[in-house]
Amino acid sequence: MSVLPTTRTVVESPRRRFVRRFTGPWANRFALLVLLVWLVAAVAAPWLAPYDPLVQDIDARRLAPLSDGHLLGTDALGRDTLSRLLYGARVAGLAAITSVGVGLLGGLVPALLAGLLRGWWDAVFSRIADALLSFPPLLLALAIVGVMGPNLTNAMLAIGVVFVPRFYRVVRAATLAVREETFIEASRSIGTPTAWILRRHVLPNVLSPLAVQISLAFGFAILAESSLSFLGLGVQPPDPSWGSMLSEGRAAWFYTPWPVIVPTVTVVLTVLACNVVGDGLSDSVGREKGRA
Amino acid sequence: GGSGSGDPDPNAVLRYTTSAGATSFDPHKTVAASDFIVLNLVYDRLVHQDAQGQPVPGLAESWEFSDDFKTLTFHLREGLSFEDGTPFDAEAAKANLDRAREPDSISASLLSAVDSVDVVDPATVKLNLNSPGVHLVLTLSDLAGMMVSPKAFATPDAAKALATDSDGIGRFTLAEADPGSHYVFEAVKDYWDKDALKLGGLEFSVATDPQTNLNAVSSDQADCALVSPAMIAPAEQIPGATTRARTVLTQTVLYFNQTKSEFDDPLVRRAINLAIDRDAILEGAQEGKGEASQGLFPSDYFVSNDPVADLVTYNQDEARDLLKQAGLEKGFSFTAVTLTIPQFVTTAEIIKAQLAEIGIDMEIKALPPADMGVNFLKGTGDAVITAWTGRPDPSMLFSAYFDEAAPQNVSHVEPEGFDEALAAANAIEETAARGDALAAVQKVVLEAGAVVPVTFNQVGTVCNDRVTGYEPTVVGISEFRGVGMTD
């Protein structure tokens, strides 16, 4: 008897299907490219930057882009904007990675436990997460920075704390959902040990919503870092951060808008890219819509 | 003079926006000299100043020194009373002068020449001095001479109550205060000096961002705004408004907590004085508006900077040399607090870069204006980059910051020979000679490296054209005396 598949004949693993779907829309590809560029910039800033980002040249202040060997011009102190932007990418990247790391550290494991074990664990962790959630995010970060002292590490720690309940919720919900999936029951009915089920069935299925959250969190972290730096609560001068560049440039807005425009475009573009990637991820993971 | 036309409206409320408010309304117990800017509105002093910084009658209608300058007698204006109804008389003046001399008073060191205060009659007080006190007249035009209702400070939590609400005698009363950000003043009816008060009220808003301050005038949310040097050019572009700016006595300085970091060594402090390229800062942080400090006073001032010129002239090699002598050729690091105001952050950034060249690593910590001074005096930071508001008399500056007992002298270390030099200066009334004596004090101070003068500021104010009678002063502080508004 012949029961050939009537659907697509290309062999496609979930990963390949994900890649196909993710790289489909040009916006996703573009966003990915932007993030890649920044990643490279952040890692290789010392080699890529044409100038020392801290070196001032009072005689070459507020140059417009493309003048005098300064691709993106200089700021009010004659520091090279491009170099500061590149080093700022390090700050942004570091900020995002630290805070997301803290968020994951605090959110992932309790969430898996709560989702799987339910009961008491779930009740306690969820109460704590609820409580954390009732702190307005930026204000919580402000408070932590205020108490621990304004600097980048503290700021990022603070933003990481903001992520904890959010990651917790997403992972817990995904765990609970996966838990209810028949394929988990099916695997249990075979006699698969719990640890294996966790690793093979739960984790991969929890990762996709988490990945979406993480990329959105990256965007938020960059936004929050620039907001804090703008307020003077993040990176301390003269170290470059996109937010502080913006805030500094703003004072000289009247003389030249470039020191404001460049970091603005950068922040917007990067956060945009993070969000687009997040959306792209959430559209691309999971099963095919409708039945094959 | 003002450019407004027509007669001022006696009920008009002038909205002023600036970058710093008051840390306290207690003129004696505050820790920030800059509080004078706000406090002068609600507290009259025994002596007032004119736009050139010369003393004019205030609550005292006149005064005279004894021949040896060791007795100073004030004849008080009669028939006045404090906000709370307490009459203003010699007793009240004495109580205030005594309070201003208590050890925890910001003016204690400025008044150290005063031995005692006598009430001669209800309208006359006599200050008995232990040394010649030529400087005292102008000193009493500052915080030191502000008169608070004795009833207000007789209560046990006077300090606390006065911190947030004034109780004085002046052109205005404080109607509403949101500490550090917003103040509403109401004009006092029947104020004794009709020429000085032409407004119905004054609203003071604080925005640390200079752009925001300008925006407020541009969009008619304020009538006047303080203009920082970097904003003078944009301010001049605002239609329907006039910007008045001049170089004033207000000076950006780097000042040490000598008990901390490596700053207990005068060599280190002097090295820093030499490591700073003041022209770059003037350019970078002030758009060239103002003057690079060549000493503690502007170049056209009656105190000459010549004797100290090589102590404050940019010279990296010598700075390195001094560090080496101090055993610090490898450098060191310290924290400087500064104000969140962009001009100061930028100044700090440039200083940081310049110090880095001689191996010193300076970390910057920016705090809001209303809180910075308090925090620095509490021990935050090893040094501070701030502005010293102009003082009508140079000796005040010296006493306020270098006298051992001065509250603003955070480390309470006094340069050697300071007292003697200052006393000598205060015994001379003639200007040129006094200038020389003060220059000598300056030399003592700078040889000890007690402070790093950086730049003199141009302080500007932009006012819309409804504002009349506005005049910038040399000291750099606008008392809004005689300022009015047309409809």
Add this chain to the structure above:
Amino acid sequence: MSGPLLQVRDLHVSHRIGRRSLPAVRGMDLDVAPGEVVALVGESGSGKSSAVRGITQLIRPERGSVLLDGTDLVGLRGKALRRARRDIQMVFQDPYSSLDPSMSVAELIGEPLIVHTAQGRAERRRTAVEMLEMVGLRAEHADRYPHEFSGGQRQRIAIARALVLRPKLVVADEAVSALDVSSQNQVLALLQELIAELGVACLFITHDLAVVRQIADRVAVMYLGTLVEQGPADVLFDAPQHPYTRALLSAAPVADPVVQRSRQRVRLTGELPDPMNPPTGCVFSSRCPDAIARCHEEAPADRRPRPDSSVACHLVEADPALQPSLP
């Protein structure tokens, strides 16, 4: 006939709903002999799935015993339970959700082997391919993923996975209900064929009587958490004893207008009562067209009209000779 392979006695299964407990199965006795196909039928919500999950220990039964080859599964934990599961494998209703979408077909079929055998990767794959061919798919399908298959094909994969360990009992919970007519037939035929070939016993859960008729040796009818009637398929279909069985049979339309429109129909009114508060007396009394006063007061005991069947109904005449031999 040798002793039963599966012996379920007095099985009680409950679900927690918030603080309350919902008794989904209330005292079920059921035997499955080796190689036998037993169908469990009943309306939606009657507790079929709950019973199955109680039997396979996916839910811990509240009470009762489940003897598989003499070992009581109830109370087994950890390794012992896992080992016992080797002999009792399941096929689920929804072929779309019961296969982990992130695993390839070979991995899916191989998963039980990882758990229960020491087979290496290559060997597992060989076994998986063998099984694939056995269920009518081809070796080249081994590296594909479930979403690339139609429902019927997925159910074949699920069957291959259930049979790969050669269990003694396969429990199929509505294994064909989600499929359309033609794949339903194909899958059913395959299952029947494999069961016979491998000598596996099968507990087949369904609500479709036509399917039962085709596949089952014996039928157990469930209503509101209890078995109301069980017996050999032919007997039960030809001479249903319990009023509910009769209603059920007559409600299922026959695909022949001539027959269908001339049939005597037992009409039921109302729907399955709330299992939280079942009717007093006989569970079926609230809908039973023949109910008498006694039915509302007293729950009927099982009666045995024949040696190989039992009925829980006051109105059924039991064969007195068989009565004492009740389990």
Add this chain to the structure above:
Amino acid sequence: MTTPLLSVRDLTVEFAVRGSWQPVVTDVSFDVMPGQVVALVGESGSGKSVSCFALLRLHGDSGRTSRGEVLFDGRDLLSLSEREMADVRGNEISMIFQEPMTSLNPAFTVGSQIAEVVRRHRGASRAEARKRAIEVLDLVGIPRAASRIGDYPHQFSGGMRQRVMIAMALATDPRMLIADEPTTALDVTIQAQILDLVKDLARDFGMGVLLVTHDLGVVADACDEVVVMYAGQVVERAECFDIFARPRHPYTAGLMRSLPRVDGMGEIEIIPGTPPMPDQFPEHCRFAARCPHAVAACEAGPVALEPRVNGGAVRCVRTLELDLRRTPEGSLA
């Protein structure tokens, strides 16, 4: 013979798939007489639902009716404006769906959902509409209707929800009811009740019913006419008793023989393979690939729907040569 209430002619529906229009339903034609229950049967994916949606123009933007007409009482529904069509829907033609659990809006009470149609099409007042809602709920056998109209759908069981759906469909006294697999999600005992209700309505109110199902048992029980669909086409159309007794299309015959029957009658046979997807529809007979009787002629070209012996129509080139009455397939070769 009376005129048909609904007359579908050459209905062709296409869906936009990856940028091009792909026919999913081709040349479907059938009639529904007043009081008649017409069954639309076929395997999953054969286009039953799509045809129904097309009648009421309910397919979304991704679908279009590229050809054919839908004459309701002589009016072509396909040429009405959107607004006119909205006046037909739920008023003259009502539709009920397969999924009773999801077809009612969970956010509104059952009463308000029924009252809403009455108010929309009858311009009734709130009170009148409410009265009507109670009336129809009573009609479909919801006990204590008056006290239940304030309940939300989740407070009803599946069978009751399907009855609520029917009540909603009947609230405006429509002349035609389209029921897309109304009982598939229900238990047989409940299915029997719902089918009885539908039959009664057709008989008592002269309502035309188009009943979509894949269950031949349901067809045998309730229908007057049968339309069999395969791969988007009507392959056979006939009177109910006749089509069961003498199917004229191999697919119809296969379908009937592949059914297990509760009465245990007949051998079960399996139609091998699966039906083609719309993108694989061949030009020629669409069943040929699975047909045990296929010959070269079957693959020669498109097959037309021809009149059938004993009335109706059939789409098979060999229909006259084959005797498809419950004979094992091999015996004909």
Add this chain to the structure above:
Amino acid sequence: MSAGVVGRRTLSMLGRRLVALVPLLGIVTLATFSLIFLIPGDPAHRIAGEGATAEQVAAVRSDLGLDQPLHQQFLTFLGNLLQGDLGTSYTFRTPVWDMISARMPITISLTVVAMVFALLIGIPAGVLAARRAGKWQDRVVTVGSTLGLATPNFVLGLLLTLVIGIKFQWLPATGYVEMAEGFWPWLSHLLLPGFALGVIAAAEIARQLRASLADVLRQDYVRTAVAKGMLPGTVVWKHGLKNALMPVITVVGIQTGYLLGGTAVVETIFGIQGLGDFAVRAVLAGDLPAIQGMVVFAVIITVTASLVVDLTYGYLNPRGESQ
């Protein structure tokens, strides 16, 4: 009668929610109290100032009760809190509660205006995008909202002051005026900052609504409504929106917190002396009681918002499950 049912259910849900708030507020209070332990080094020392003498430090310690056992300290903190005593600001030497209550109306006004903006922009945009899913309108909304989400509110704020406030002078670029001075003066001062603050929330609402409404519009019951002959407007705005609003309401609740946080930036730019400005200053000065007070206040606002959200759920979702 159905209103009665909803009312009763809502009341009982409110009761349950209030009970559930007790542990939540407990944890929040504990966390706020614990902020003091984040202070690096000895809190008393830090508060007294680094230059303080041993006696001064000791005085601060006993003044703040830091020498008491932890649980005692917490109970004192809690007791004071319950009496509305948030302590006295170190730097402003004013009771924190006085400062907060003076600034509260300002920030609440700003937040409300921002939220109104968010809803006025977000809901129509979301509905439009969902109705025209896949069409250019959808794309415009999607691009717009993605951009909105990525634009820091300080950037937007700067732009608005510069263009609308300064260049065109259409609206005041800075400051705040009490409502007592007239509705329009009050509102006009809040329009620009409110917009700058509300855009992110608007974008979030639009996205969420688009997603949930597009999903709802695919639901069987929407098809039922169309099949009933309901007009497109009724289908979308009645049948669709009520069901699609749940996740949107959640977003509104969450965004309340983000808006509060955003005031820190927006108030700074627009020279508004509200709580955000207060927060920034308290933070820069490391003023613990002020920080704690601000946190407690912010939590009260967000918790109230989430209560309102929950009550709305009760209305939107008769099944009464909280999502």
